[in-house]
Amino acid sequence: MKKLLNRYSMFYILVLACICCSSCSVKKEHDLINDQNYKVEQEKEQVIPQEDLSDKNIQDNSENTSDIKTKIEEDDLPAENYGNKNNLSKDFLQNFYDFTEQTFAHIIRDNEGKNQIYAPFNFYLSLSMLNELSEGEAREEIQKALNISDAKNNASELNTALSSLQERRLFPIGRLNINTSLWLSDEINYKDNLLNMLQSQYNTEIFKGDLKDREFQNLMTKWVYENTNFEFQPDYQSDYHKSFDQLDQHTFISLSTLDFYDEWLNPFNEEDTKPDTFFISDNEKITCDFMNMEAWSHPFMVGEDYISTIFILKGGAEYMLFILPKEVLSVDELVEEKGKLAEIIYNWTDGQVSDGKISVGKVKLSIPKFAYEDEIDLRKTAEKMGIRKIFDINSKAFSLFADEDTYITDIRQVSKIEINEKGCSASSYTEIAAVGAVASKDEAEVILNRPFIYILYKDKIPFLAGVVRNPIG
Template sequence: MSNAQRAGRKAHNLIWYGAAFAVIAAILCSYLFAGNVNSDHIIAKPKYPGKIGFNDFEERLKRREEIDEEFIDNLKKFSFNSASMILKEEDSKTNALYSPMSLYMALAMMAESAQGSTQEEILKAISMNDMDMIREQTGKLFRKLYFYNEIGRLNLANSLWLNKDIEFNKSFLDKMAADYYAHSFSVDFDDKYTSRKISEWVSEHTGGKLGTDPDDFPIDSEQVMTLLNTVYFYDEWVDSFNADKTAKDTFHLEDGNTISCDFMNMTRGSHRFVGADGYIASGLSFKNGGSMVFILPDEGISSMDMVSDPAILSEAVNSLFSEKCQFGKVIFKIPKFNYKAELDLRKSVESLGIKSVFEAGTADFTPLSETKPIFVSEIKQSAAISIDEKGCEATAFTKIDYVGAARPDGTAEMILDRPFIFAITGADACPLFIGVINNPAA
């Protein structure tokens, strides 16, 4: 192999994973690392916020941080623009799931590792003005979204897996630990057991739903770094469904066929809903805050057409927090679902304007390492979600490979027996997940 070829592969599989996860049953995970990761390998590690009891309202109030409104607006703009671009490409016969929070965290860290025009492209794509805003506000966002108590948990975790033979900028690693809560591990990419270590870390920080197969994390001797981001979420409905009222019924597919599935049923009085031209929206709240918004397009309107327009998607998801919202009786009939989705995000990221990161001759990741060249080969996200009478479970990980070289009146019927859209939101209504259910039995 020539020197040029080796340079072209130098940072092969410098990977960035983002995982976002919502679980039904409380699964307690270590904050540090999977059990098989030796602590001697840790180069830098963050200090996580301590746990707060669900009923310790005073302490929870002390933890609340005000986040810059411009940052939140920019984050939402990126979330809906990227969701529309990504989800519109999905097959209308299958279910789709995307975590904008996971991709944001991955791209924010990528921006931190870049400089010059490479960094500028990333900042523009995620609708952010500068790195100072990202560093300060992303840390605040982490702490505001974060909760860990006997009811549920929402945590973002990041890690960098570094080739032990490559010199990385220590100041960069320290910054990642301080501002992005990222662990840094030194590993041997000649040792196949490293794949298992990475796999175990992802599995642990996604409640065991993702990362269970080491083959999903291939390594080779030319690999420079693997970066992972996880978002773990577990919470229960404020108003749980009565399992005795769950019953089989018919769901109408986009192609005119029907399938039978279990529907959860509940009626709420004086509940929020929006009846707008083209859709009905309502939502269910979680005990630790946040909510799951359900959007049912009118008959004859495709859910895929709705998500393809970022303005309409943003309006629909945010409608329950706007002046359009009204209160009345809401009849919920929601199918139980449980599915996984795989997304190849490279083309979507390029469409957002991030292009130079994929080019060996122009990508500039000098803040990360003086090793040249380093560039990105692919960006992928895997996701999974399920809901039942008690709560919601969702998970996603984003993988970035770096390489070298009719309106209701007073009553809303959320009868979700045809394709619909949903969003899970956290603090300040920030979208954690956005998805489309085309076939709940799939």
């Protein structure tokens, strides 16, 4: 089966090699931390959307920027980790597939009837960083939820995964960027060895300043804005952020971003896009635009209670997996079945044949165009996975990291996605706020005209998953 899939991929690669590639704009990259200091460069330009800030530039003010720097030993500078080409271990991948399935199931359960979009890799990465900063029972809970026993080995695997996800293989059409940053209060002492480790092992940018200061908050907004390809500008003066417990006692805010864009290797013809019926439920249906195609030598998998297929993107290693449950089964019921989603992901990413389910043949594709945005409360998800001590004010979960009693108040993720005839784009940011108290057929039809699941993955690593219940809602 691997040979068939490889042959399929090579077929499209050869076809694509005959096509002239047009240049596309790539998002401006954020300045990295240089030399032995964590620092914020002098800001020349303001990008904040709020009306009362529209005319205000971040000035070169020593009171606001000089304290953002914090010393790092030269030996602790980031290594060239992104050159690591080692393969990910099967144990890491299986753990991550299980994590993706479990967290996705919790999210769907908490948001019944809604479209969902979720970035599992960013959540896993954020929890792994919290694991490095915590101790005692809090650390045990995180390690149990992630099913890891060796934090150093997990960091190494994550570094390999990040390298693989962000490497461009063929044509420089698209992008997949994942970035992390940690924003610290200048009123609190932190353990330098842990800050050094986060920068070198997790490629995390570190900023230090007054978390109550509007200009420092503007820098956080600007960082998210630039690292999501100018899609999100969180307002740290909003009622949501002001509602954080003990806002004036923040000890750190962790941010993780995802920015993805790529074009289909075999794009849809716009002339074939037609309106058709999407069945939201037995009693509700809508009309929306469907992209249509008949593809030859196309892989698909038929299971007992689902059919699935993949669509290849030009990057050379990115795929979009579509999973359609049988009519008698809802997406919620499929995801709730323990091991089901993880097995589907594993079979596709590893090219495994299970009872002859994966086939290659003629596939009729009909996919609704969709675009939507979603926000998830990941604190609920973490708690349901047994992670509770980091939210306990009395747990002293982060005494290893900071000299104040610190606990997490909020974990949230905001994401958006759009697919059309040309390709797929998606962006997401994950925010953690901490305060201190002080196939068996030769042909198939994949008609996605009822709620379905999609998963974007690259090099066996799912980085985005979602449910479409209403393409225009």
